[in-house]
Amino acid sequence: MTILLVALGAALGAPLRYLADRFVQARHDTVFPWGTFAVNVCGSLALGFLAALPADAAVMAAAGVGFCGTLTTYSTFSYETLRLAQDGSRFAALANVLASVMAGLGGGVCGMALARAVTG
Template identity: 60%
Template sequence: MNALLVVAGAALGAPLRYLADRAAQARFGGGFPWGTFGVNVAGSVLLGFLAGLPAGEQFGAFAGAGFCGALTTYSTFGHETFRLLEDGLRGRALLYAAGSVAAGLAGAALGFGLGLLVGGPLQP
């Protein structure tokens, strides 16, 4: 059952990632991977939030592993960083890589804190 919930969540997250990336490229151009950066940070906030809630295993499979897992993308992040380096944009590549990690960690911490506020203290 949980595997089907992961598939259902991924069926929502993957197209949203694609659409967010297309929208970011249309708005800001292709000089910086804003779409991937945005979905990775948003997914980190959401997954942190879910981790702070007393959510059940099935909801975690759907929303965490499925939706957030398909929304965010480490492989595209790696590819885009490498492309920036190939294009000789070392400073932009460094900013993207360091900014993505820092914003993702900060987003996860913020989301976790918000989840605790909404869901109450964690149960042992």
């Protein structure tokens, strides 16, 4: 049953990641990967929120592992960072690493704080 919950969450997270990435990136005329950055920060916020809620294995399987796991993308982040560096945009590559790590951690912390505020 757990594998089906993960698959269901992933079936929603993966297309949303693609659509959100394309939506955001289309609005920026820059080499910086804003779309990937945005989905990774949003996914970190969502996972932080879920992690701070009372544990429910089914919700974590579907929403945490499946949805957030496919919404966020470490492989694309790595690829885009390497591509920026190889293309000579070393500042943008470094900015992507620093901003993504800091904003991802910050998103997780904010998600946890939001869950605690909502649940009292």
